[in-house]
Amino acid sequence: MTDALSxxxxxxxxxxxxxxxxxxxxxxxxxxxxxxxxxxxxxxAGKSTSIRLLQGALQPTTGSVMLLxxxxxxxxxxxxxxxxxxxxxxxxMYRDLTVREYLALxxxxxxxxxxxxxxxxxxxxxxxxxFLLQLSGGLQRRVSLAVAxxxxxxxxxxxxxxxxxxxxxxxxxxxxxxxxxAGRTVLLCTHTLxxxxxxxxxxxxxxxxxxLVHESLGALRRRATPRxxxxxxxxxxxxxxxxRARGLTSRSEEGGDAVYVALAEPEAEAxxxxxxxxxxxxxxxxxxxxxxxxxxxxxxxxxxxxxxxxGDGQPGMPT
Amino acid sequence: xTLTGGxxxxxxxxxxxxxxxxxxxxxxxxxxxxxxxxGVPLMQVAAFRSMTPxxxxxxxxxxxxxxxxxxxxxxxxxxxxxxLLPLFVAMTGVLVPAVATAYAVVAERERRSLDLLMAxxxxxxxxxxxxxxxxxVMAVGVVAPLFAIQSAVLLALGVTTLANVFWLLVVLAxxxxxxxxxxxxxxxxxxxxxxANNLSGLQVGPVVILAPLCLLALRGWVGFALLALIFASIGxxxxxxxxxxxxxxxxxx
Numbered sequence: 001m002t003d004a005l006s007x008x009x010x011x012x013x014x015x016x017x018x019x020x021x022x023x024x025x026x027x028x029x030x031x032x033x034x035x036x037x038x039x040x041x042x043x044x045a046g047k048s049t050s051i052r053l054l055q056g057a058l059q060p061t062t063g064s065v066m067l068l069x070x071x072x073x074x075x076x077x078x079x080x081x082x083x084x085x086x087x088x089x090x091x092x093m094y095r096d097l098t099v100r101e102y103l104a105l106x107x108x109x110x111x112x113x114x115x116x117x118x119x120x121x122x123x124x125x126x127x128x129x130x131f132l133l134q135l136s137g138g139l140q141r142r143v144s145l146a147v148a149x150x151x152x153x154x155x156x157x158x159x160x161x162x163x164x165x166x167x168x169x170x171x172x173x174x175x176x177x178x179x180x181x182a183g184r185t186v187l188l189c190t191h192t193l194x195x196x197x198x199x200x201x202x203x204x205x206x207x208x209x210x211x212l213v214h215e216s217l218g219a220l221r222r223r224a225t226p227r228x229x230x231x232x233x234x235x236x237x238x239x240x241x242x243x244r245a246r247g248l249t250s251r252s253e254e255g256g257d258a259v260y261v262a263l264a265e266p267e268a269e270a271x272x273x274x275x276x277x278x279x280x281x282x283x284x285x286x287x288x289x290x291x292x293x294x295x296x297x298x299x300x301x302x303x304x305x306x307x308x309x310x311g312d313g314q315p316g317m318p319t
Numbered sequence: 320x321t322l323t324g325g326x327x328x329x330x331x332x333x334x335x336x337x338x339x340x341x342x343x344x345x346x347x348x349x350x351x352x353x354x355x356x357x358g359v360p361l362m363q364v365a366a367f368r369s370m371t372p373x374x375x376x377x378x379x380x381x382x383x384x385x386x387x388x389x390x391x392x393x394x395x396x397x398x399x400x401x402x403l404l405p406l407f408v409a410m411t412g413v414l415v416p417a418v419a420t421a422y423a424v425v426a427e428r429e430r431r432s433l434d435l436l437m438a439x440x441x442x443x444x445x446x447x448x449x450x451x452x453x454x455x456v457m458a459v460g461v462v463a464p465l466f467a468i469q470s471a472v473l474l475a476l477g478v479t480t481l482a483n484v485f486w487l488l489v490v491l492a493x494x495x496x497x498x499x500x501x502x503x504x505x506x507x508x509x510x511x512x513x514x515a516n517n518l519s520g521l522q523v524g525p526v527v528i529l530a531p532l533c534l535l536a537l538r539g540w541v542g543f544a545l546l547a548l549i550f551a552s553i554g555x556x557x558x559x560x561x562x563x564x565x566x567x568x569x570x571x572x
Binding site: 093 | 325326329330332333336337340341430431432433434435437438439440441442443
């Protein structure tokens, strides 16, 4: 399958000499046409730099960045760029441009699209005459999304589209995103892992400018150690003791009452284990195979890398 | 850097719309030239015309520097048309684009609205060229009518000649070029609006020194032409420096 987005051995350094900082360090990844990937990573991992490289605002120090087959900076790139919608990360808003004027500017620059359709699509018609700065955070983000969708793009680059929004506004933006992402190649850069999990199939985890993980969410889950989650009226301590007595290692959530135990086949082994625990006098009221969340997988990947860098430990069960 | 004509035109429209809506930038850009192009020169003309030769001689003898300066001119009014008037025109040409450039370039960075522009299919060259053009259009729009009124009044009073008006226009164009180039560099380097404005204002210092030196050293149109050439050269050099420096990295830093 053709790649819609690709980074080939890309490095990006800011500044020179001793004050130089490396945002990306020999990064290689690609996203095929039609795929929806999320770009995850702690602060400073290089997520926003990646987006800015794709949008042509930055030039890579080394390597090549490709958008829809066109190398960023080449003559063909701008044609590809007009087929790409971008939602920037919490941008500042114009106090002297109205929603309609901003959309009209985008319409002229993309050379395609219909302002009224875009306004209607995102429920912005009644706000069309307002200055951008007068809008609430959620509406401002919807304007950004309306502009990104105006040219009916093949690719969507979403840089933290819900950052700084209250839960209701974030929910609304997510709903709009779900609709907008259908049938398009999407790169979603986010800290909101629950949102990423709901919207994307592939994951790229960056850390300190390097690719830590790049695979599908399903494969990442399959690679994670299977677990069983248990809760008992007597509390996590008693549960952990009972499991230890049977030679099983468990972990509990910090401040929570759930206990996780690593099992090769949780679904097959759970009934027998549950019977033993109940017979042993523990009032187990919840027992189910635990599917690792993206947050757990993300934390696991980052922690595994830290352990590997420190030269101890081995990849293990999600925390 | 890629430059697209259609994108520049679209962005120019946006810049002009925003400049029109910015009361602060408009008031600063209009009041100052009103004073420099009409207020001060007309007061000076009135003063020179009402001054008797005796008063002039008394003023000259009271200060040896004045005497040396006045000795270079056949008539006192020649000092006004040959040095003071072009000085005020040059100062106007330097200050008006400086205020507007600082607004157009730094304000965008300060309010972080550049991210909104970067989300659209435009290059940094498109954005910055549109800003330069908008400042030029705005400066011409404000100063040209004032210059026309000033020239008409001075011609009607018999103070100046058509040739002098032409060379003043050349000086004004050179000062515009200088201001846009230098302010462009300043606004890219300056972190905030106040610093950009202060640094841009500093341009007036060299103008106050350079213009009289040039106009006193070479009398007549040669002095005017040299002054305009110096201004234009400084502006072009500054624009080349800005062009080589400018990337979104620096602009967004």
